[in-house]
Amino acid sequence: DQQVKQNSPSLSVQEGRISILNCDYTNSMFDYFLWYKKYPAEGPTFLISISSIKDKNEDGRFTVFLNKSAKHLSLHIVPSQPGDSAVYFCAANINTGNQFYFGTGTSLTVIP
Amino acid sequence: DVKVTQSSRYLVKRTGEKVFLECVQDMDHENMFWYRQDPGLGLRLIYFSYDVKMKEKGDIPEGYSVSREKKERFSLILESASTNQTSMYLCASSFPGGAWDTQYFGPGTRLTVL
Numbered sequence: 508d509q510q511v512k513q514n515s516p517s518l519s520v521q522e523g524r525i526s527i528l529n530c531d532y533t534n535s536m537f538d539y540f541l542w543y544k545k546y547p548a549e550g551p552t553f554l555i556s557i558s559s560i561k562d563k564n565e566d567g568r569f570t571v572f573l574n575k576s577a578k579h580l581s582l583h584i585v586p587s588q589p590g591d592s593a594v595y596f597c598a599a600n601i602n603t604g605n606q607f608y609f610g611t612g613t614s615l616t617v618i619p
Numbered sequence: 620d621v622k623v624t625q626s627s628r629y630l631v632k633r634t635g636e637k638v639f640l641e642c643v644q645d646m647d648h649e650n651m652f653w654y655r656q657d658p659g660l661g662l663r664l665i666y667f668s669y670d671v672k673m674k675e676k677g678d679i680p681e682g683y684s685v686s687r688e689k690k691e692r693f694s695l696i697l698e699s700a701s702t703n704q705t706s707m708y709l710c711a712s713s714f715p716g717g718a719w720d721t722q723y724f725g726p727g728t729r730l731t732v733l
Contacts, residue, residue, distance in 0.1 A: 550724030605650050605669050611661035
């Protein structure tokens, strides 16, 4: 059973606009969340993370928001750039566990 | 800089062959993972290891086995390759506990089974 879900398989955004990628989870024990970015023929690379004690974490153009009551997190990219075109995976983890749980990914296309 | 390397970027094998995928990390991470990535299915965990000679099944271990004889090396073995194992295989490593840290991924191996 998929514990982390990304319901939008793809998203297209104009360059300079905001990209919003969404992720939902079902396990209330998750307390650490991450976003990864993946280009074709490459491994995923870590982008940004957030712990459950926060509701927002910002790093440059990337901001992750966490709504624990809704079991929802989102990644905002502002402004979007063509180089941001990639597949984005969200992932979740339990503090005492070793395993990460990944969503199915959202393919972002930023149109120049 | 963390480095996770995988032995091959592209591999073509025949049905029934035994296939070895090797992964090496240089960060002294205790945990190592094997995933496969398929369109629409995301990253699915095959096996992980939290110490030398230790292994745990992930979500889709059937048809695979693993070996961890040294801390830095984690091998994925397809005992008898089948066409439904055609996929992108990704190795990752991390510190134990997982929290407040991230997994570091290798570049992936695109395996085609004919």
